Amino acid sequence: MNVEESIDVTRTPQIPKQRGDLLLDAAARYAEERHWDVSPGTWLEPGAGMERCSCGAADCPSPGAHPAHDDWAGQATGSAVVARRIWGKTPRASILLPTGRSFDALDVPETAGFLALARMERMNIELGPITCTPDRRMHFFVLPGAAVKAPDMVRKLGWAPASVDLVPHGEGDYVLAPPTRVGSRGSVQWARRPTVSNRWLPDAEELVSALAYACGRESAASRGR
Template structure:
């Protein structure tokens, strides 16, 4: 019995891409369409009946989703040719994006992130891409320079920066990009995908009030539960 008869259609069903092909495709698109630098991180390997990080650490906090070398910043590239060469050698490598170059990221708890998204939509604020990670964090992409100004902005809004879970990821740091997976926890996803409409990123000032309010509300709720 042929493929067409088996699935009951007249055309052959498309063959899903292998995971390595998906990672390569995404990495190339980030470089070509968004002009983001990317670099290859660790990957997942089979071991003891489960997937383990290629770094060899038994209790790796981000299995398959962190830098594989100390000088990772020097390996970040926006060249599609170089990206194809790197992922051609290791198709399973995670996709990591250095912050502090094309963008910074404002990192908040997932619950606060969804609250902030709803608030920002009501306020009709312009958003950039937003990722959702398997460890329940949400990262809002903004223009570089967030780290230098965020503390003062939060304090001017009446919040104590150290009392709320709001972190700026900038120069010298990186974030994992979809569809990178964290071991058995799942994959990084887009809460707001990169599109032509959000090519121009917002500045930190445009999002900080909603994010600080959401994180402050979460912190207050947590104190009440104790």
């Protein structure tokens, strides 16, 4: 079984699994196959005809999909054995992937992300894994250090960082991993799954130009509406 098959937890399996089993398997495989640290987050609890976040906040902005403790980063593990133990105890916990360790992430609006993705594919740029979130954002996984360098890269391209909706996630931050579900909005999914071919991540410099251009174009279009 190759990496793409083992990590593709979003496809429909032949034998239906409970959601907790999918989360447990995914967390363990991210640690085992990709050597990514994983940390358990909050989860959704059913009650009174609806699901609420385990944090207890009625107005939680990211129900079932945010850190459960202040020390979430310290609870992250790169061990598949430990991950199975953690999710065995809290099987519905969301999966947080700390950035600034094995990778950073460049976060852009979904429309700009797909525009940039098409452009980079035409240019044969090697890409890493990419996620799509229920709030219509895309996260492009790149080498660590991108969060520090990205603003200057954007400036050198002639854009003011504040005017471009490109958000780098680095040390002290995280992204959500599939198949984490965010309330009733849906689940995080792979736009490009982790595979053997994208094990080696690109440097942010290879992606920022296309991403900044796409974000700037979308921003200009929005202002013109």
